[in-house]
Amino acid sequence: MASEGLDKSEETDHMIEKDAAKDRGSGLGDTKEIRAVFLSGFGGLNKLRVARKAMPEPLEGELKIRVKACGLNFIDLMVRQGNIDNPPKTPLVPGFECSGIVEGLGDGAKGFEIGDRVMAFVNYSAWGEVVCTPVEFVYPMPDDMGFAEAAAFPMNFVTAYMMLFEVANLRQGMSVLVHSAGGGVGQAVAQLCSTIPDVTVFGTASSFKHEAIKDTITHFIDRNADYVQDVKRISPEGVDIVLDCLCGENTGKGLGLLKPLGTYILYGSSNMVTGETKSFFSFAKSWWQVEKVNPIKLYEENKVIAGFSLLNLLFKQNRGDKVKAVMDKLISLFNQKKIKPLVDSLWALEEVKEAMQRIHDRGNIGKLILDVEKTPTPLMASDSTETSEAGEEEEDHEGDNGNKERMPFIQ
Amino acid sequence: MASEGLDKSEETDHMIEKDAAKDRGSGLGDTKEIRAVFLSGFGGLNKLRVARKAMPEPLEGELKIRVKACGLNFIDLMVRQGNIDNPPKTPLVPGFECSGIVEGLGDGAKGFEIGDRVMAFVNYSAWGEVVCTPVEFVYPMPDDMGFAEAAAFPMNFVTAYMMLFEVANLRQGMSVLVHSAGGGVGQAVAQLCSTIPDVTVFGTASSFKHEAIKDTITHFIDRNADYVQDVKRISPEGVDIVLDCLCGENTGKGLGLLKPLGTYILYGSSNMVTGETKSFFSFAKSWWQVEKVNPIKLYEENKVIAGFSLLNLLFKQNRGDKVKAVMDKLISLFNQKKIKPLVDSLWALEEVKEAMQRIHDRGNIGKLILDVEKTPTPLMASDSTETSEAGEEEEDHEGDNGNKERMPFIQ
Numbered sequence: 001m002a003s004e005g006l007d008k009s010e011e012t013d014h015m016i017e018k019d020a021a022k023d024r025g026s027g028l029g030d031t032k033e034i035r036a037v038f039l040s041g042f043g044g045l046n047k048l049r050v051a052r053k054a055m056p057e058p059l060e061g062e063l064k065i066r067v068k069a070c071g072l073n074f075i076d077l078m079v080r081q082g083n084i085d086n087p088p089k090t091p092l093v094p095g096f097e098c099s100g101i102v103e104g105l106g107d108g109a110k111g112f113e114i115g116d117r118v119m120a121f122v123n124y125s126a127w128g129e130v131v132c133t134p135v136e137f138v139y140p141m142p143d144d145m146g147f148a149e150a151a152a153f154p155m156n157f158v159t160a161y162m163m164l165f166e167v168a169n170l171r172q173g174m175s176v177l178v179h180s181a182g183g184g185v186g187q188a189v190a191q192l193c194s195t196i197p198d199v200t201v202f203g204t205a206s207s208f209k210h211e212a213i214k215d216t217i218t219h220f221i222d223r224n225a226d227y228v229q230d231v232k233r234i235s236p237e238g239v240d241i242v243l244d245c246l247c248g249e250n251t252g253k254g255l256g257l258l259k260p261l262g263t264y265i266l267y268g269s270s271n272m273v274t275g276e277t278k279s280f281f282s283f284a285k286s287w288w289q290v291e292k293v294n295p296i297k298l299y300e301e302n303k304v305i306a307g308f309s310l311l312n313l314l315f316k317q318n319r320g321d322k323v324k325a326v327m328d329k330l331i332s333l334f335n336q337k338k339i340k341p342l343v344d345s346l347w348a349l350e351e352v353k354e355a356m357q358r359i360h361d362r363g364n365i366g367k368l369i370l371d372v373e374k375t376p377t378p379l380m381a382s383d384s385t386e387t388s389e390a391g392e393e394e395e396d397h398e399g400d401n402g403n404k405e406r407m408p409f410i411q
Numbered sequence: 412m413a414s415e416g417l418d419k420s421e422e423t424d425h426m427i428e429k430d431a432a433k434d435r436g437s438g439l440g441d442t443k444e445i446r447a448v449f450l451s452g453f454g455g456l457n458k459l460r461v462a463r464k465a466m467p468e469p470l471e472g473e474l475k476i477r478v479k480a481c482g483l484n485f486i487d488l489m490v491r492q493g494n495i496d497n498p499p500k501t502p503l504v505p506g507f508e509c510s511g512i513v514e515g516l517g518d519g520a521k522g523f524e525i526g527d528r529v530m531a532f533v534n535y536s537a538w539g540e541v542v543c544t545p546v547e548f549v550y551p552m553p554d555d556m557g558f559a560e561a562a563a564f565p566m567n568f569v570t571a572y573m574m575l576f577e578v579a580n581l582r583q584g585m586s587v588l589v590h591s592a593g594g595g596v597g598q599a600v601a602q603l604c605s606t607i608p609d610v611t612v613f614g615t616a617s618s619f620k621h622e623a624i625k626d627t628i629t630h631f632i633d634r635n636a637d638y639v640q641d642v643k644r645i646s647p648e649g650v651d652i653v654l655d656c657l658c659g660e661n662t663g664k665g666l667g668l669l670k671p672l673g674t675y676i677l678y679g680s681s682n683m684v685t686g687e688t689k690s691f692f693s694f695a696k697s698w699w700q701v702e703k704v705n706p707i708k709l710y711e712e713n714k715v716i717a718g719f720s721l722l723n724l725l726f727k728q729n730r731g732d733k734v735k736a737v738m739d740k741l742i743s744l745f746n747q748k749k750i751k752p753l754v755d756s757l758w759a760l761e762e763v764k765e766a767m768q769r770i771h772d773r774g775n776i777g778k779l780i781l782d783v784e785k786t787p788t789p790l791m792a793s794d795s796t797e798t799s800e801a802g803e804e805e806e807d808h809e810g811d812n813g814n815k816e817r818m819p820f821i822q
Contacts, residue, residue, distance in 0.1 A: 085711060166672060167715060169580050251706050260728040261577060263715075266706045292703035295662050295677045299718030300496060302728060304578060304674075307710030317671040317713060 036093045036128030037352050037370070042082025045353040053093070056125070058106030058132040065118060065133070067100040069151035069346075070126050070370040072355055073184065074245070074268060075311065080356070088124065095126030095370075096311060099141060099150030109135040117141040119150040121323075123315045127349065129372055136320040139327045142335055152184065152341035152367035157330050158323055159267060159310045160188035163243055166326070167306045168263040174240040175200040177231060177257060179250075181217055182209035183359075184342075184367040185267070189243060190216035191339045202231050202239060212365045213342075223362075228253050243267060252291045255303060263304040342366030348376040447504045447539030448763050448781070453493030456764040464504070467536070469517030469543040476529060476544070478511040480562035480757075481537050483766050483779040484595065485656070485679060486722065491767070499535065506537025506781075507722060510552060510561030520546040528552040530561040532734075534726045538760065540783055547731040550738045553746055563595065563752035563778035568741050569734055570678060570721045571599035574654055577737070578717045579674040585651040586611040588642060588668060592628055593620035594770075595753075595778040596678070600654060601627035602750045613642050613650060623776045624753075634773075639664050654678060663702045666714060674715040753777030759787040 033052045040047050058064040076094050078084050102116040112118065112135065120126075121137040141150045164170040170193070178189045181203025193199040194216060203217040204227050210220050221230045231239060240261075242254040245268035254264045293305055313319045333339045344364040347355040348371065355368045444463045451458050469475040487505050489495050513527040523529065523546065531537075532548040552561045575581040581604070589600045592614025604610040605627060614628040615638050621631050632641045642650060651672075653665040656679035665675045704716055724730045744750045755775040758766040759782060766779045 162672075166580070169577070260724055260730055261573075261733070266710050290705060290707050292705055293716070294701060294703055295716060295718060296701050297718070298716065299677050299720050300723055302718060302720055302724050304715060304717035305704070305706060305709065306715035307706060307708070307713060309710050309713055312711055313671055313713050319671055322672070 034129035035349060035372075036125070037095070037349050038091050039080055039094050041090045042080065042087065045080075045356060047080065047090075048352050048356070050349045050352075053128065056128075056130055056132045058104055058109065060107045061109050061134050061136075062106040062132045063102055063109050063112055063118070063120070063135050063138050064104035064106070065098065065100040065120060065131050065138070066103045067098045067126070067129055067131055067372050068147035069099050069372065070095050071097040071151045071155055071184075072347075072352075072359060072368040072370060073097075073155055074359060077356055077360060093125040093128055095122065095124065095128075097121055097151060097154045098126040098131060099147045099153075100131075102138075103130065105135075106132070111135060112138065112140075117147075117150075119154050121154055121314055123311075127352070127370055134320070136324065137314065139324070139331070142331055145334065148343050148346060148369045148371065149341045151369050152343050153330070153334075154327065155310060156184040156188040156341070156367065157192070157339065158326050159185050159308065160192050161326050161330055162310070162313075162323075163265050163267060163308050164189065164192055164241070166322075167265055167308055168241045168304075170196055170199065170241065172196055173198045175202065175235060175259075176241045176243065177202040177204075177221075177227075177239045177254075178243045179204045179227075179245055180223075180362065181205045181220075182213050182365045183362070184364075185243075185245070187213065187216065187342045187366055188339070192333075195333065195338050200235075200239075202234070206362060209365050228257060231257055238262065241265070251293070251305075255293070255301075255305060258301075258303050260302040261304075263306060265306045265308050267308040344368050346371040346374055348374040350376040445540035446760060446783075447536070448506070448760050449502050450491055450505050452501045453491065453498065456491075456767060458491065458501075459763050459767070461760045461763075464539065467539075467541055467543045469515055469520065471518045472520050472545050472547075473517040473543045474513055474520050474523055474529070474531070474546050474549050475515035475517070476509065476511040476531060476542050476549070477514045478509045478537070478540055478542055478783050479558035480510050480783065481506050481781040482508040482562045482566055482595075483758075483763075483770060483781060484508075484566055485770060488767055488771055504536040504539055506533065506535065506539075508532055508562060508565045509537040509542060510558045510564075511542075513549075514541065516546075517543070522546060523549065523551075528558075528561070530565050532565055532725055534722075538763070538781055545731070547735065548725065550735070550742065553742055556745065559754050559757060559780045559782065560752045562780050563754050564741070564745075565738065566721060567595040567599040567752070567778065568603070568750065569737050570596050570719065571603050572737050572741055573721070573724075573734075574676050574678060574719050575600065575603055575652070577733075578676055578719055579652045579715075581607055581610065581652065583607055584609045586613065586646060586670075587652040587654065588613040588615075588632075588638075588650045588665075589654045590615045590638075590656055591634075591773065592616045592631075593624050593776045594773070595775075596654075596656070598624065598627065598753045598777055599750070603744075606744065606749050611646075611650075613645070617773060620776050639668060642668055649673065652676070662704070662716075666704070666712075666716065669712075669714050671713040672715075674717060676717045676719050678719040755779050757782040757785055759785040761787040 032055050034055055035050055036053050038049055038051045056064065073096065079094055097120065099119040102112050102114050102118055104114065105112065118138050119141055120133050122131050122133045125131055176189065176193055176199060178186050178201065180186045181190060182205040186203060190201050190203060193201045200218045201216065202219045202221055204221040204223045205213065206223050219234050221227045238257045238259045240259055242257055242264045244250055244254045244264065244266050251266065258264055298305065314323060330339065344366040346369050352370060355370065358364055359368055443466050445466055446461055447464050449460055449462045467475065484507065490505055508531065510530040513523050513525050513529055515525065516523065529549050530552055531544050533542050533544045536542055587600065587604055587610060589597050589612065591597045592601060593616040597614060601612050601614060604612045611629045612627065613630045613632055615632040615634045616624065617634050630645050632638045649668045649670045651670055653668055653675045655661055655665045655675065655677050662677065669675055709716065725734060741750065755777040757780050763781060766781065769775055770779055
C-alpha cells in the first residue's frame, strides 16, 4: 500500500473542519496535500470528518489515481464501528473502491497510462482526492460509463457475479432469494440473474422500493414480513440459491429454504449493525451467537453452505487474478447493455455522515456514491438531517424508522 | 415400491440355506420364487444369508428386471450395521443398484421394452434375481457395456459427476483431493477429472493399489500417512475440491486444505464403519461428535462446505429427473470411451460376506459386483476367508490388517 501520513490526526476538531473548508471545491488546490474522510476512532457518526493528508505517492507496482467518485458500502459502516475481524488502527481513511483518472505510475506498474479513466479496489483509503493502489486492482472504465457508475460497479457486481457463478452455479430455470434487493449488491444480483433465461428472483425490500426495482425482481417479499413463509407460499419446495447478508438467526432459515442441491451463501452481516455505535453488537459476540452447521445434516439434505467476502479474497487471500477475470466478463456485460449500476444518490465528502445514515436506515435504492468534486448541500436551520446529534454516542433506533423520508436526496 | 413378501424370514437358518442351495445356479428354477440376499437384523456378517422370496411384480410405473449383476457399495455395510438415519425394518433385501434385462412393465411404464438391457437404482432389494423399480430410475445400457460394468456404473459415476460438476464447479486447472482413490467412487472421480484439461488429482490409497490406478491419479497420498501434510508439501496453498467419505475429525482437516473459493464435500462416512458390528459406532453418536462449522468462518475464508447423498436425492428428495440428465451425460462419456467402470471382482450372492469383508478391509481396487448367475467358489479347509467366525458378534480389528491379502480375488 501507499505510505500515507495522517498529518492532521492530532488536531482539534475545530482546526480540522477549518482546514477542510479551505480546500472545499478545489481538488487541486494544494498539490502536496489532499482532502479525505477520516475515521478518528471506532464508534458513531461523530468519528467521521473531512481533513487534509499528505499527497500519497505510488509504490512499486502501484497506480496513483485522481479520484472522482467513491462507493459507500455496508461494510464501511461495520468498519466505522470496528465491527470486523482484526480491525486496523485508527485514525484511518475508510473506503474500498473508487473511480478516477490515472495520475501517476509506480515502478513496474504496466498496462495503464496517465489520463486513463479507471475504477479500482483499494485496501482502505479510497475516500480521498487521490489514492494509490496496486495495478492488479485497477480496471479500465468502459467509454459509456460515468464516474459515479464506475464507483458503484466493482464491489457490488464482482460480489454478485462470483456468488452466482463461481460459488453457486446459476443456470437456466433456477430460483434465487436475495435480501436487501434494493441495495447495491441486491440490484447487481437481480440484473445478473436476468442474463440467464428463466431465473426467478425473490427479493426482500421495504415496500416503498418495490415500484423502483420491479423490473428486476420476480417476487417481492416485504422486508418486515416472515420471508420464509412468503417464499414457501409461492414456491413450496424453496429456492436454489439463498444470498444472505443478514447472518445470525437467518442461516438456519436460509438453509431451510433451499431445495436439494441448493446453495446458501453468507456474504455479509448487516444485522450486526443494529445500533449506531460499536457497543451494540460486537464481531466476537456474533461469532459465538451464529448458528453452527452440522456437516451430516448437509449430507442428509444435499445442501451447500458457503461464505463470500470479496475484501478478504482480494486483500488477504491474494486472488486479484480471479477478480480481474470476473471484471473482464462484467465489463463485457456492461458493454452489451445487459447490466448497469443503479446509483441512488451522490454526496460530498463532507456529507458522509448523512450518506451513512441513509444506508443504515436502508433508505437507498441502489448505490450511494461520494462525489469528490461535489459541494455539500447547505443545511437549513429546520433540516432534521443535521448530524451533530446523530453523531452522539446514544443508541439509536433499530431498522426502519421512517427517517429515510427526511434524508436529503441529492441526485 | 414393489410389494415383496419376505416369506422366509421366520425360517431357521438351516432351512433357508437348504432352500437357497436348491436354486443355486438356476435363476429361472422356480418362476414364483427368486433367490435374494437377506439381512435378518442389523449387525455383523452373520446377519446375511441367501434365501428365497416371492417373485416381485411391477406396480404402476415400475419395470420388472431380471437381474444379472448388482453393485456392492460402502453404504451397504452401513445399512447392515443399521448405521444410517431412520434405518428400515428388518428382515430386508439390501442393495441399491443392479443391471439386467427388462422382463415386465407395470401400467404406465413407458420408454422400455421387454428384453432391453438396463441398469437401475432400487430403493433396497437390488440383491435378488428379480427386482421392480420405478421407470424413472432405469437407464438403457450402452451396447459396449457388460452387465458387471453396468452394475458398477450408476452409484459411483453419478455421485462423482454430481459432486464435481453440480455441487462443486470443476474447471480447467483445478485440483481435487479424493479419499479411497482405489474404490468405486474414487476411480469414477479420477476418471471424470481426466475429462477436464489440467486437473490435478490427489488420491489417498493403500500403497499396494498405487500401481493399478497410477494412470488416473496425479499424486498418491499413502492412506496411513498424514494426508494434510502430504498434500501441503506438494501444493502449499491446498486444493480446490476435497471429496471426503471419512467424516468425523476429517471435516476440519478437509476445510483447512481448501484454497479460497474451494469446496469441501462430505459424501459418506466410512469412518463410522470401524468395527464389524453395530455397537462400535452409531449414527446418532457420529451426529454429535462431528465437528460443527461456523458460517462466519466460511465467510472469512471464502470457503464452501457441502454434503452429498445420492440415495437421499433419489428416494427422499425426488430428484430422479436431475439424476437422469446426469446419466445421459455419463452414458455419452462412456460411449466416447472417456470413462469406464473399474470392476474389482465378481461374487456369487452366497459370497456376499466375503465381498463385504473385502470392501471393509479396503482390499478392493474398483467396484465389487454380485454376479447373480455365478456359482460360489468352493471353500478349502485351509482357507482363512471362511466367514463363520467373522460372522460372530465380536468386535474386529480396525482399518487395514493385511486381511485383504488373504481374500479370494475372483475376476
